[in-house]
Amino acid sequence: MTLRDLEPLRDAELTAVTARGVLAQRLMAMGFLPGARVRIVQVAPFGDPITVELDGWRISIRLSEAACLDVKESA
Amino acid sequence: MTTTTLTLTVAVAGNPNTGKSTLFNGLTGAGQQVGNYPGITVQRKTGRCRFGEREATVVDLPGTYSLAAASPDEEVVLDALTGHIEGTPKPDVVICVVDATNLRRNLFLVSQIAEVGVPLVVALNMTDEAEAMGIRIDARRLSERLGVPCVATVAARGLGLDELKAAVATALDSPGKFPPVAWPAAVLSAARTLGGNGESLRLLFDVDSPLVAARGMGASQSQAHEALRAAGLDPLSIEASTRYAHIDRLIDGISTKAGPKRGYRADAVLTHRVWGLLIFAALMFVVFSSIYWIAQPAMDGIEALFKWLASAAGAKLASKPMLQSLVSNGIIGGVGSVIIFLPQILILFFFVAVLEDSGYMARAAFLMDKVFAWTGLNGKCFVPMLSSFACAVPAILATRTIDDPKARISTILVSPLMSCSARLPVYVLMIGAFVEPNYGALAAGAALFGMHVLGLAVAIPIAFVINRFLLKSKPLPFLLEMPPYRRPRAKGVFLRMWRSGWEFTARAGTVIFAFSIVIWALMYFPRPPEVRERVTAELAARGVTEEKAVEREVDSAYLNQSLLGRMGKGAQPVFAPCGFDWKITIAVLAAFPAREVLVSTLGILYASDEEDETALRAKLAAASWPDGKPVYTPAVAAAIMIFFAFCLQCMSTITVIAKEAGWKWAGFAFVYMTALAWVGAVAAYQIGSRL
Numbered sequence: 001m002t003l004r005d006l007e008p009l010r011d012a013e014l015t016a017v018t019a020r021g022v023l024a025q026r027l028m029a030m031g032f033l034p035g036a037r038v039r040i041v042q043v044a045p046f047g048d049p050i051t052v053e054l055d056g057w058r059i060s061i062r063l064s065e066a067a068c069l070d071v072k073e074s075a
Numbered sequence: 076m077t078t079t080t081l082t083l084t085v086a087v088a089g090n091p092n093t094g095k096s097t098l099f100n101g102l103t104g105a106g107q108q109v110g111n112y113p114g115i116t117v118q119r120k121t122g123r124c125r126f127g128e129r130e131a132t133v134v135d136l137p138g139t140y141s142l143a144a145a146s147p148d149e150e151v152v153l154d155a156l157t158g159h160i161e162g163t164p165k166p167d168v169v170i171c172v173v174d175a176t177n178l179r180r181n182l183f184l185v186s187q188i189a190e191v192g193v194p195l196v197v198a199l200n201m202t203d204e205a206e207a208m209g210i211r212i213d214a215r216r217l218s219e220r221l222g223v224p225c226v227a228t229v230a231a232r233g234l235g236l237d238e239l240k241a242a243v244a245t246a247l248d249s250p251g252k253f254p255p256v257a258w259p260a261a262v263l264s265a266a267r268t269l270g271g272n273g274e275s276l277r278l279l280f281d282v283d284s285p286l287v288a289a290r291g292m293g294a295s296q297s298q299a300h301e302a303l304r305a306a307g308l309d310p311l312s313i314e315a316s317t318r319y320a321h322i323d324r325l326i327d328g329i330s331t332k333a334g335p336k337r338g339y340r341a342d343a344v345l346t347h348r349v350w351g352l353l354i355f356a357a358l359m360f361v362v363f364s365s366i367y368w369i370a371q372p373a374m375d376g377i378e379a380l381f382k383w384l385a386s387a388a389g390a391k392l393a394s395k396p397m398l399q400s401l402v403s404n405g406i407i408g409g410v411g412s413v414i415i416f417l418p419q420i421l422i423l424f425f426f427v428a429v430l431e432d433s434g435y436m437a438r439a440a441f442l443m444d445k446v447f448a449w450t451g452l453n454g455k456c457f458v459p460m461l462s463s464f465a466c467a468v469p470a471i472l473a474t475r476t477i478d479d480p481k482a483r484i485s486t487i488l489v490s491p492l493m494s495c496s497a498r499l500p501v502y503v504l505m506i507g508a509f510v511e512p513n514y515g516a517l518a519a520g521a522a523l524f525g526m527h528v529l530g531l532a533v534a535i536p537i538a539f540v541i542n543r544f545l546l547k548s549k550p551l552p553f554l555l556e557m558p559p560y561r562r563p564r565a566k567g568v569f570l571r572m573w574r575s576g577w578e579f580t581a582r583a584g585t586v587i588f589a590f591s592i593v594i595w596a597l598m599y600f601p602r603p604p605e606v607r608e609r610v611t612a613e614l615a616a617r618g619v620t621e622e623k624a625v626e627r628e629v630d631s632a633y634l635n636q637s638l639l640g641r642m643g644k645g646a647q648p649v650f651a652p653c654g655f656d657w658k659i660t661i662a663v664l665a666a667f668p669a670r671e672v673l674v675s676t677l678g679i680l681y682a683s684d685e686e687d688e689t690a691l692r693a694k695l696a697a698a699s700w701p702d703g704k705p706v707y708t709p710a711v712a713a714a715i716m717i718f719f720a721f722c723l724q725c726m727s728t729i730t731v732i733a734k735e736a737g738w739k740w741a742g743f744a745f746v747y748m749t750a751l752a753w754v755g756a757v758a759a760y761q762i763g764s765r766l
Contacts, residue, residue: 017312021282022145023552028315029141030554031180041339045348046445049454051557056336057177058557060441062448065552 001073003052003066008040012071019068031055032069083131084164085124085243086155088188089172090181091138092434092558094200096120097567098172098230099135102240109578111734113161117151118475127244134163140180142187143281146551147480150285156191157273165193168246170239172198175205175212175227176559178330182221182322183315186256189223192273194250196242197225198235204559205330208337212330220325223251231564256321261306262313265299280314283549338434338559345438355442358435359461362426366419366465367496373418381411400599401592409591412668413584416468416727420579421572423462423469427476428571430458432563436476437555444553450535451542453479453553456486460534463490464527466497467728468583471735472575479551485541487736488744489534491728494527494720500671501719502526508692509712522716529720533751583730590726594668597639606632627682634679639664653718653756654711654764656700666724673719710763714756722752 006012014036017024031054032038041058042051049062087102089095100107103122112119120135136155137148144150151160158165169188173181178199189195199214218225224242228235258266262279269278269292277284278292279299287296300310344350385403392399430436440454447456455477463470467490474490477483502523511519542550610632614625634640643661650660662676675685681698683691698706723729723745733741 020311022143022549024311025143025280025282025315026141026145026552026554028312029143029183031183031319033312033315033319042342042346042441043348044346044441044445045352048445048448049441049553049555051342051346051441055177055179057180058339058342060437060444060553060555060557062444062553065554 001071003038003040003069003071004063006038006040006071006073008043008050011037011039011074013074014038014069015072016070017068018070019065023065023068027065027069030059037074038069038071083126083129083247084134084166085126085131086134086136086166086169086193087172088136088152088156088169088184089138089198090140090174090177090184092556093138093172093174093181094230095138095172096135097564098170098198098200098228098236098239099133100567100570101230101233101236103133107574109574110582112151112163115147115151117147119151119163124240126240126247129244129247131167134166139184141184142191142277144277144284144286145281146478148478153191153274153277153286156188156193168194168196168243168250170196170198170243172200172230175199175202176208176210176336178212178326179319179322182326183318185221186253186318186322187277189253190255190273190276194246195223195253196239196246197221197223198230198239199225199227200230202227202235203229203232204337209332210330217326217329220254220329221251222253231567254321254325256318258317259306259308259313261303261308262317265302268299268302269295276314280310282311336559338561339557341560342438342557345435346441351438351442355439358430358439359458362423362458363461363465365422365426366462366469370418370422370465374415377411377415377418381407381414385411397599397602401595404599405592405595408595409588412591412727413580413587416466416579417576419466420469420472421576423465423473424572424575425568427458427473428568429563431476432561432567434558434560437557440555441557448553450485450539451546451550452482452485452538453477454555455479456482459486459490460493463493463495466495467491467493467725468579468731471728471731472579474735479553481542481546481548481550484546484736484740485538487732488541488740488747489538491723491725491732491744491748492530492534492537492721494530495670497670497725498526498719500674502716504674504677504688504692504695505712505716507688508695509707509709512696513709526716526720529717533721537747579731582734583727586730586733587727590730591668594639594665594726597642598634598637598665600638601636602633606636623684624682627679627684630679631682634661634676650753650756652760653714653753654708654760655714655756656698656706658698659706659711659715663718663722663724666719668726670719670722670724673715673724708764710760710766713763714760717759718752718756720752721748721755723748 014032014034016034017027017032019027036054039053040050041053049060050066051058051060087095087099102124107120107122110119117137122133123130124133136152139149139152142153144153154160155163171185171188173185199212214225214227224246226235226239226242228239266275266279269275278287278296287293303310345354385407388407389399389403392402439457443457444454447453459470459473462473470490471487474483474486477486506519506522510522607629610629611625614628640661643664644657647657647660658680661680662673665676666673678685678691681691681694683694695707700706729741729745732744
């Protein structure tokens with residue numbers, strides 16, 4: 001499943017970055033790397049974008065970008 | 076930009092939201108110089124600071140997460156660090172500002188900068204916030220691990236700056252060495268094929284990078300990527316995974332474990348789908364009403380002051396009419412037309428600074444992003460767009476908060492379509508003269524509201540078209556850090572206001588002033604004395620001798636045959652399909668300095684008392700073509716309003732666009748808006764007169 005499909009406030013682990021080009025490079029530079037722990041903490045009023053907690057800090061990304069991040073929900 | 080060339084340069088680099096600019100302000104004080112990097116719309120801030128015995132130019136580089144040059148900001152950082160920017164020498168020391176609460180991510184950029192081959196000093200900033208979260212970092216141990224001086228600072232309170240300066244002074248003499256990343260052999264050999272210098276890792280890793288294009292390295296990069304793949308490495312992810320593994324080893328055990336992150340609690344309310352939007356709407360109402368209404372008394376005061384100055388100077392120069400007009404109308408009027416913008420600029424930048432420094436601006440962008448995303452704009456475009464309903468000039472200056480260059484240019488290009496306060500006098504005159512008497516107060520209100528909706532309704536699709544078909548570069552991903560909420564510092568806010576006001580006056584003010592003088596000359600010359608004699612004689616023959624009335628008729632006659640008047644008469648056929656006669660055409664041309672000038676120019680042309688708008692309304696209503704038909708029908712009034720809704724008759728906006736985005740875009744904006752205005756006015760007149 002991708003980060004886009006993750007329920008808000010559920011802990012998950014990033015398993016793969018499927019984005020290409022500049023988007024992939026930026027996401028990884030900011031720490032979206034396999035093994036990172038992520039959690040959706042906010043969904044914007046119109047459903048998009050979402051705010052993701054990563055490594056204790058928060059970043060807002062669009063759903064189309066979240067769809068490029070594969071995650072595995074933590075048990 | 077620097078007045079004296081200092082031999083030493085110290086650059087300040089770091090991630091956004093690390094207090095980098097606060098630290099820069101703390102080092103340099105208020106004596107900063109602000110401009111743009113050559114040929115690019117990235118702000119360049121420099122100042123001076125003493126480091127030990129030596130004085131250096133300090134450059135505040137844009138905040139970035141990485142050196143991968145995908146945006147103009149990142150390109151500037153990389154070019155500045157490698158000494159590729161004219162007038163900005165390669166820095167002797169780089170101060171890397173890192174957020175102590177987020178050391179790992181911040182060191183990503185630091186380790187990239189180290190590879191460029193410039194001496195580093197790390198400012199471990201916001202240690203107070205970190206301590207409040209239970210993170211304690213021993214700066215001395217960190218210095219040992221990183222091989223470069225690390226100084227704990229709290230820039231917002233000026234703590235640690237002296238130690239930082241001392242560390243920079245030391246690093247100038249004996250730079251440390253940041254432990255190099257243990258790149259796989261394949262990476263190092265691939266980097267050697269790309270020059271083997273400070274840039275070569277960037278040339279290897281950065282995809283779609285303008286740097287690669289600028290160095291003509293596209294083909295070499297593809298070959299190097301092939302080599303990486305052959306060695307079993309993914310060119311896209313190898314940098315981040317190796318670098319972060321390196322950083323994790325460097326900082327292993329360096330800090331106590333973080334407690335819960337603070338400063339996010341307000342998000343539960345401020346980004347809530349009901350409360351968040353309500354609070355957002357309320358805040359935006361406060362911002363907008365402040366620039367729209369609260370600025371008004373200050374603007375009225377400035378206007379009154381300059382009117383008084385003009386008449387005082389005029390009285391002194393009464394014996395030399397040309398000099399009198401040049402000084403009163405040209406020079407004093409020209410300076411006044413620059414100063415008049417300061418109240419709105421200062422008020423808007425007060426709010427921009429508070430919203431950004433508090434962290435709320437990121438939330439506003441988060442809330443509004445969806446509304447804009449389909450046009451190619453993003454949530455950050457909201458505040459400038461809203462502000463442009465008051466005035467496009469401060470709004471365009473505020474587009475600096477938009478970091479995506481594509482979104483920024485399109486916001487700049489459509490902002491002047493929003494119905495600003497300068498259009499109001501035009502609408503009020505036309506609606507008051509032709510809508511209200513014929514259709515009633517309700518229709519007048521609806522017409523005024525409609526004119527305001529019209530700009531927005533046209534701007535959004537135009538933004539879409541501009542983004543889709545005109546701006547070829549790829550859009551940047553929308554990745555927006557949500558910084559913790561922080562209390563804005565008065566010093567930072569006031570510095571920002573001061574800088575934006577000063578920058579506008581210095582950079583745009585001179586051009587606006589020059590425009591004013593040119594327009595004054597076009598409206599003043601030629602001025603043969605026979606015109607005055609003829610008009611006075613004609614009026615005397617009709618028994619009119621009252622001095623004021625005679626002066627009004629003389630002014631009207633002079634404007635008629637001035638260069639601008641002749642241009643208006645010559646251009647009238649172009650505006651005939653809009654239903655404009657030559658007087659309206661002259662007034663349209665004369666309104667180039669600012670739209671509201673239409674009203675005063677019509678006043679002169681109809682020799683109407685300038686204090687009394689009802690007199691002008693009556694004269695307009697009575698104006699007729701040679702065949703006796705009235706000039707001003709409701710269709711013509713509508714055409715005039717539509718023309719002014721869309722046109723870019725505002726030299727200040729044009730100048731600010733040119734200063735922010737270049738004259739090419741300013742010319743484009745003028746041409747497309749004028750074309751739109753003409754088409755709109757023709758449609759309004761042709762359809763309106765057939766109804």
